[in-house]
Amino acid sequence: MNFKKQFKEGLLTQNPVLVQVLGMCSTMAITTSFMNGLGMGVSVLLILTASNVVISAIRKIVPDKIRIAMFIVVIAGFVTCVDLLLQAFLPSVASSLGVFIPLIVVNCIILGRAEAFSYKNGVGASLVDGICQGIGYTVVLLIMCVVRELLGAGTFGGGLLGPDGKGIQILPSQFPAGMLTLPVGGFLVLGCLIAAMQWALSRPKKNKEESK
Amino acid sequence: MSNEVMTKEKVDMDPKYIIKLTVTLFVTCVIVAGALGLVNMVTKDKIAAINWENTQNAMKAVVADPDNTEFEATDVTDAMSAAATDAGATLDSAYAVKAGGQDAGYAIKVVASGSQGNIEMMVGVDADGVVTGVSIVKNAETSGIGSKVMENQNGVLDQFQGKSAADGTLVVGSNVDAISGATVSTKGVTTGVNAALAVAGAIG
Numbered sequence: 148m149n150f151k152k153q154f155k156e157g158l159l160t161q162n163p164v165l166v167q168v169l170g171m172c173s174t175m176a177i178t179t180s181f182m183n184g185l186g187m188g189v190s191v192l193l194i195l196t197a198s199n200v201v202i203s204a205i206r207k208i209v210p211d212k213i214r215i216a217m218f219i220v221v222i223a224g225f226v227t228c229v230d231l232l233l234q235a236f237l238p239s240v241a242s243s244l245g246v247f248i249p250l251i252v253v254n255c256i257i258l259g260r261a262e263a264f265s266y267k268n269g270v271g272a273s274l275v276d277g278i279c280q281g282i283g284y285t286v287v288l289l290i291m292c293v294v295r296e297l298l299g300a301g302t303f304g305g306g307l308l309g310p311d312g313k314g315i316q317i318l319p320s321q322f323p324a325g326m327l328t329l330p331v332g333g334f335l336v337l338g339c340l341i342a343a344m345q346w347a348l349s350r351p352k353k354n355k356e357e358s359k
Numbered sequence: 360m361s362n363e364v365m366t367k368e369k370v371d372m373d374p375k376y377i378i379k380l381t382v383t384l385f386v387t388c389v390i391v392a393g394a395l396g397l398v399n400m401v402t403k404d405k406i407a408a409i410n411w412e413n414t415q416n417a418m419k420a421v422v423a424d425p426d427n428t429e430f431e432a433t434d435v436t437d438a439m440s441a442a443a444t445d446a447g448a449t450l451d452s453a454y455a456v457k458a459g460g461q462d463a464g465y466a467i468k469v470v471a472s473g474s475q476g477n478i479e480m481m482v483g484v485d486a487d488g489v490v491t492g493v494s495i496v497k498n499a500e501t502s503g504i505g506s507k508v509m510e511n512q513n514g515v516l517d518q519f520q521g522k523s524a525a526d527g528t529l530v531v532g533s534n535v536d537a538i539s540g541a542t543v544s545t546k547g548v549t550t551g552v553n554a555a556l557a558v559a560g561a562i563g
Contacts, residue, residue, distance in 0.1 A: 213380050217387055224391035228398045235402035238409045242497070329501065 150275055157279025164287040164337075165344040169255040173247045174288065175333035180305030184292035186240040188285025190233070190248060194225045195257050195284075196277030201225075203265040203273035218261045223252045256284060287340065294336050299327030413496070414454075414481075418466040421483030421492030422456055430454040430466060433562070442561040443469055446528075448554035451479065453562070462486055465562060467555040468496065473547035475499045478509075480548060482519075482555035489523040492516075493552060505544035513538060515545060524556045 163169050170191075177183045201221050202209075209217050230248045233241040241248065251257065260280055265273035296305050301318030326332050419425035433453045443450035448471035456463045464485035470477050476499040483491035493516045495509045508515050515538050522529060529549050531537045537545035 208383070210376075210380050210383060213384055216384060220384070220387050220391055224394060227395055231398050231402040231406070235405040235409070238413075245499075325504070 153272070153275050153279045154282075157276070157281075157283040158286065159283075159344075160348065161280075162283045162287065162344065163256045163259075163280050164284055165341050166348070167256075167259065168341070169259050170284065171337075173250065173254060174291065174337065175330055177244055177247050178288055178291035178295055178333060178336075179299070179328045180243070180296055181289070181292050181303065182240060182305060182307045183243055184288040185285070185307070186233070186237070186244055187247065188281070188288045190229050190244075191251060191254065191256065191284050192278065192281025194222065194229055194251055195260060195281045196274060197225045198222045198257055199260060199265040199273040199277035200270055202261045203268060203270045206266050209266075214266065215258075215262075218258055218266075219252070222257050222261070226252045256280065290340065291333070291336050295327045295332055297323075299323055299325055299332055414452075414468070417468075417481040417494050417496045418454060418456070418483070420494040421466055421481050422458070422463070423485070423491050424458055427459050428463070429457045431457065433465070436561075438561045439558045442557040443554040446554035446557045447471065447550045450554070450558055453558065456483070456485075464488075464491065465559055467558050469551045469554045469558070471547045471551035471554065473498060473500050474505050474541075474543035475501055478544070478547045478551065480551045482552055484555060484559040487523070488525075488556065488559055489521060490519045490552060490556070493519045493548065495548075500541075500544045505541050507538050508541045508544040508548060516548065519548075519552050522552070522556075524560055529553050 157163070159166075161167060164171075164174055173187060173191075177187050198218075198221050202218055205217070205221075226249060229251075230241070233244075233248060260276060264276050268276070293303065296302055297317060301316055301323040303315050303317050324332075327336070415430060418430050419428065422428050431454060433455050435450060435453060439453065440450050448469045451468040451470055453468070454466045456466055464483065464487075467482050467484060468479065469482060470479050472478070477497075478495060478500070479497040481494050481496055483493075485491050495516070498505075498509050500506050500509050507513075511517065515536070518536060519529070522534075526534060529535050529552055531542060531546050531549050535545065535549050
């Protein structure tokens with residue numbers, strides 16, 4: 148088990164959103180306020196970790212032909228648990244994320260990791276993979292939330308801080324471009340982030356090539 | 360051609376293998392369903408309590424005297440549903456409003472379509488069929504545009520107070536003022552209020 152390597156993969160070189168480009172739907176839709184991003188990120192992290200562990204534990208008894216169906220049953224079970232728990236204990240988060248919590252069932256990150264990693268690796272490694280990929284997802288969501296919220300609504304920490312949980316007003320209210328909180332803003336911010344990530348990832352390679 | 364190949368493949372599969380697949384999937388489903396049942400048992404009452412509190416808060420926002428008011432769920436009849444449907448909205452539920460033990464009209468929850476999906480709203484109607492208030496329960500209107508209507512900017516929701524069936528059908532532009540840029544959202548709310556008035560008419 149190589150925790151450091153897996154952590155680096157989850158956060159940077161194999162980041163689920165910026166490099167694997169998985170789970171776009173929820174990424175676009177919910178990254179409009181800080182609390183949304185945090186709630187979604189943590190939900191995905193928990194579900195991903197739990198489903199990774201279970202799938203890796205049962206991988207030897209799952210027949211190859213029906214593995215996708217088995218994965219979906221396991222994932223759907225965890226998603227429904229999280230959905231019910233959120234509705235019962237964090238109703239404000241549940242109502243602002245709405246349908247995107249049940250939709251985690253079909254989030255490609257979770258099925259993707261089940262198929263690509265936990266079906267082939269041990270329980271311990273899958274646990275670490277779930278946590279690392281989940282952190283990678285959450286960090287990107289939070290970056291997008293902060294950027295879109297600040298430039299789109301002029302606030303920081305929406306849903307968590309400030310009066311009525313509306314966030315702390317940083318930019319004067321006539322300044323922000325409301326467009327950024329719409330889906331089109333999500334594409335713009337995500338595009339910039341992916342570009343920045345690709346640039347950062349390709350830099351060390353170039354340096355090596357030059358030194359040769 | 361491809362169909363033939365498919366059928367052949369199916370026949371080639373060992374019946375024991377098929378049974379194994381079925382049993383494995385079935386057992387997994389049973390285990391998962393059992394686990395969900397447990398979680399549901401823990402959370403069911405809590406979720407119901409939260410939903411009821413939200414509904415009550417929404418109802419309190421639309422009656423004249425929130426502190427002395429009680430609400431009783433009313434059965435939704437076909438006539439009430441039909442009245443809402445004719446007005447272009449869907450009736451969700453209706454509650455009888457009792458102020459100090461006296462019948463004081465109804466709180467009616469209707470769903471009408473806005474510019475970005477459905478708007479769920481609570482409309483209070485007093486015993487004389489006059490609107491006592493409108494509050495939005497759930498919406499997905501565009502933040503910064505339609506959300507102005509949902510947040511009652513410029514009193515756009517307050518203008519419905521005092522309207523009744525006697526005013527005729529409420530129409531944006533003639534007897535309802537829209538917020539500029541958010542006409543569709545305002546129209547959605549207006550449709551909901553029309554439907555609630557129609558439902559109140561169908562009850563009493």
